[in-house]
Amino acid sequence: MKRVQNWLPxxxxxxxxxxxxxxxxxxxxxxxxxGKTSKDIVPNAMTNSKxxxxxxxxxxxxxxxxxxxxxxxxxxxxxxxxxxxxxxxxICAREMNFLDRIExxxxxxxxxxxxxxxxxxxxxxxxxxxxxxxxxxxxLNPQNTQDLSGKPFKLENLSATVLxxxxxxxxxxxxxxxxxxxLQQMHLRFKQAEDCKEDSAYLKHLxxxxxxxxxxxxxxxxxxxxxxxxxxxxxxxxxxxxxNYYSYGSLQALDNILNCSNDNxxxxxxxxxxxxxxxxxxxxxxxSIAHPFNYSLxxxxxxxxxxxxxxxxxxxxxxxxMYILKNPLQDNRFINRFKKEYxxxxxxxxxxxxxxxxxxxxxxxxxxxxxxxxxxxxxIDDDSCETKLLQARYYFMQEDLDQARLVFKDAEGLDxxxxxxxxxxxxxxxFEKSYEQA
Numbered sequence: 001m002k003r004v005q006n007w008l009p010x011x012x013x014x015x016x017x018x019x020x021x022x023x024x025x026x027x028x029x030x031x032x033x034x035g036k037t038s039k040d041i042v043p044n045a046m047t048n049s050k051x052x053x054x055x056x057x058x059x060x061x062x063x064x065x066x067x068x069x070x071x072x073x074x075x076x077x078x079x080x081x082x083x084x085x086x087x088x089x090x091i092c093a094r095e096m097n098f099l100d101r102i103e104x105x106x107x108x109x110x111x112x113x114x115x116x117x118x119x120x121x122x123x124x125x126x127x128x129x130x131x132x133x134x135x136x137x138x139x140l141n142p143q144n145t146q147d148l149s150g151k152p153f154k155l156e157n158l159s160a161t162v163l164x165x166x167x168x169x170x171x172x173x174x175x176x177x178x179x180x181x182x183l184q185q186m187h188l189r190f191k192q193a194e195d196c197k198e199d200s201a202y203l204k205h206l207x208x209x210x211x212x213x214x215x216x217x218x219x220x221x222x223x224x225x226x227x228x229x230x231x232x233x234x235x236x237x238x239x240x241x242x243x244n245y246y247s248y249g250s251l252q253a254l255d256n257i258l259n260c261s262n263d264n265x266x267x268x269x270x271x272x273x274x275x276x277x278x279x280x281x282x283x284x285x286x287x288s289i290a291h292p293f294n295y296s297l298x299x300x301x302x303x304x305x306x307x308x309x310x311x312x313x314x315x316x317x318x319x320x321x322m323y324i325l326k327n328p329l330q331d332n333r334f335i336n337r338f339k340k341e342y343x344x345x346x347x348x349x350x351x352x353x354x355x356x357x358x359x360x361x362x363x364x365x366x367x368x369x370x371x372x373x374x375x376x377x378x379x380i381d382d383d384s385c386e387t388k389l390l391q392a393r394y395y396f397m398q399e400d401l402d403q404a405r406l407v408f409k410d411a412e413g414l415d416x417x418x419x420x421x422x423x424x425x426x427x428x429x430x431f432e433k434s435y436e437q438a
Contacts, residue, residue, distance in 0.1 A: 001191040007211060010186045011173040015282065015289050018203055019169060022287040027113035028082040028120075030286055032418045042285045044081060044417075046319055047164035047270050050381050051347035053088035056268055059323070059337055060160055061096050063330075066264065067159065072103040076161040076257070078139050080106045082416050083117040085164060090126050091383065099131055107137040114148060122416045139253045140170070142260060158261040162268045163253075168290040170249030173224070174281070175215055176242055177235065185215040186243065203284045227251045227301070234300040245294045251301050258305065258326060266334070267324040269293075273313050293320045310338045316349055347380045354381075358390050362397075370394055385414040 005014050022030060030042045046052060060075065067073050080086050086106050093099040106123070108114040114134055117123070126132055134148040137155070145153045174186035188208045196205045217228050227248050235244060257267055272283070274292035282289040295311065302309045308325045321342055323334055354377040361370045374394055381387050388411035395404035412420060 001207070002194055002196075003189065004192050004206070005188075005190040007187045007189045009173060010188055011171055013188050014190060015188075015203065016171060019288040023113075023169070024110050025112065026286075027108075027110050027116045028417070030288065031082050042081075042288065043165065044084070045386075046317055046348060046352065048081075048084040048088070049348055049351045050088045050091070050384060051351050052164075052270070053085055054092045055341040055348065056160075056162055057089055057092035057096060058341060059266065059268070059334070060093070060102070061098055062333060062337055063159065063264065063266070064098055064101055067101075073098075073101055073159045074103045074105065074157055076105045076107065076155070076158050078107055078137065078161065078163045078253075078257075079166045080108055080117060081113070081164075083120065083122040084416055085162070086117075086132065087122050087416075090123065090131060093131075094126075099126075102131070104132040105135045105137075106132050107135045109138055111136050118148065120416055139166075139256055140249060142256050155260045158257065159265050160268070161257050161261070161265070162270075164270045165272070165290070167247065167250040167253065167269060167271055167293065169288060170247065170253055171223075172245050172247040172249055172291060175231075175244050175246050176212065178212070183215040184212040187211045187213055200286055201284075203287050203289065221248075223248045223252045230300045230304055231297065233304070234294070234297040245291055245297070247291070247294055247297055251297070254298075254301065254324070258307075258324075261326055263327055264330065265326045266330070267326075269320070269322040269324070271320040271322070273318050273320045275318070295320070298322065308334075310334050312338070312342055314342070314346070314349065317352065351377065351381045355386055355390065358394075364397060367394075367397060370397070383414070385411045385416075385420065388414060389420075 031044050032041070060073065064073055075089075077086055077089075083106060086104060090099065090104060093102055093104075106114070106117060108117070114136055118134060123132060128134070135153055135155075136146045136148065138144060142155045145155050147153045175183050176186070178184045188210055190206045190208045192206050196202070217225055224246070230251065231244075231246050231248075254267065258265075261267075271293040272290060274294065282291055295313075299309070299311075302324060306328070308328045308331045310323045310325070310331075312321050313319075314321065321338075323338065325331060325334055354373055358370055358373050358377065361373075371394065374390060377387055377390065388407055392404045392408040392411060395401075395407060398404075
């Protein structure tokens with residue numbers, strides 16, 4: 001084994017250097033399966049579903065009741081990826097008849113990614129600079145925000161913000177309480193095999209040793225100092241773990257959002273929860289790392305701001321959902337909507353269940369069952385590549401090859417992540433072969 005990095009604090013290690021470069025330089029390819037296994041793709045199936053966007057749109061629709069007529073309701077999405085959530089949200093806004101009342105900010109940390117969203121024409125059914133606007137944004141440095149042409153853009157008067165799997169990749173460090181109630185910081189050193197290559201999954205090939213050293217807050221960065229008291233409060237509320245994720249970058253991001261928001265604004269967070277007894281310090285996707293949601297820390301942050309939050313952990317997939325309300329008087333209305341969208345029913349989960357169930361049906365004797373499940377899926381997810389592929393397979397099992405091929409062409413038109421070869425390679429080969437024979 002060859003050492004590639006000597007002892008450094010967790011937040012200064014190569015993990016963050018590689019992750020930052022991966023998201024900044026790769027654009028939407030981090031979500032594509034081209035040349036990768038499923039484990040090397042940044043997860044997005046749940047947050048890219050139309051039902052996920054529809055639930056958020058319902059909160060926006062409720063909030064529009066108290067929003068001044070004639071003033072645009074500005075919605076910020078941080079990290080728009082390939083633009084799938086943005087497209088689904090705008091479709092929902094049109095279906096709910098409030099499209100003309102909003103301005104949607106499609107943003108990316110990666111300028112490459114932002115240009116790829118535009119080039120893909122995923123938002124071609126909507127009007128740029130009216131329904132939506134492209135914005136190059138680093139939420140940790142919002143003062144440097146620009147439009148796609150490079151002109152300064154002032155991030156202000158936000159009414160709603162959505163973050164899908166964003167907080168988990170922002171800077172943090174790992175701490176624990178030692179004997180004598182002294183904080184210690186995790187340090188890492190990394191090794192790799194002699195024949196290891198710096199490929200698109202380099203971080204998975206590394207092994208590390210860990211050590212713990214004293215954490216002196218006066219020697220740390222300004223964001224770490226700023227939220228230190230919130231960290232200490234969260235430690236008092238959380239005694240279940242041997243160590244603690246101090247996600248100061250996430251707190252800085254939320255602070256920046258709140259400072260750029262109007263008085264009635266809200267923030268929606270979708271994140272991966274902290275899995276109990278997980279042996280992994282971090283999750284690796286491609287050359288990026290992700291960390292679990294430290295609810296105790298965010299709870300202490302919300303309390304320190306004298307604002308409110310609504311929170312749930314979905315144990316099925318799993319997913320954390322959290323709404324932060326800048327105006328505490330909105331609390332009851334948000335709780336009621338939250339129950340309707342995620343507790344009494346949950347179409348986001350249902351989509352995943354239906355896709356999985358339909359995908360398991362391979363016999364012609366299951367046609368009727370497959371049709372019933374497919375009809376239900378189409379009710380809540382009628383315009384996605386995944387649903388069209390399942391429709392194509394249904395027609396193929398019905399031996400209606402012409403209709404199957406037509407629906408498959410629809411799926412190709414909706415394949416904004418370039419995942420079709422990965423998800424439907426066998427079906428595609430059959431269609432190509434049958435076309436050649438014809």
